[in-house]
Amino acid sequence: MEIRCPVCKGKNVGKIGTHQYYCWNCFIEFTVKGDRLTVYEIEEDGTLTSLNDLLFEEGEEVEAEAM
Numbered sequence: 001m002e003i004r005c006p007v008c009k010g011k012n013v014g015k016i017g018t019h020q021y022y023c024w025n026c027f028i029e030f031t032v033k034g035d036r037l038t039v040y041e042i043e044e045d046g047t048l049t050s051l052n053d054l055l056f057e058e059g060e061e062v063e064a065e066a067m
């Protein structure tokens, strides 16, 4: 199975955890659990901020949990 970055669609992705990946192009981290995808921006202090609200405005491929 080939993992591609959900943001740039590139293959310059490194695996950093069981379900965690890092894109060297975008400097973002994302997790894949089943068919659920979550994208995080890494802040300067190392905290992770979800970018899903920005990336998936139509709710595509993301379950609508925050109703």
Ligand SMILES: [Zn+2]
Pocket (backbone or CB within 6 Å): 005, 006, 007, 008, 009, 010, 023, 024, 025, 026, 027
């Ligand atoms: Zn990328």
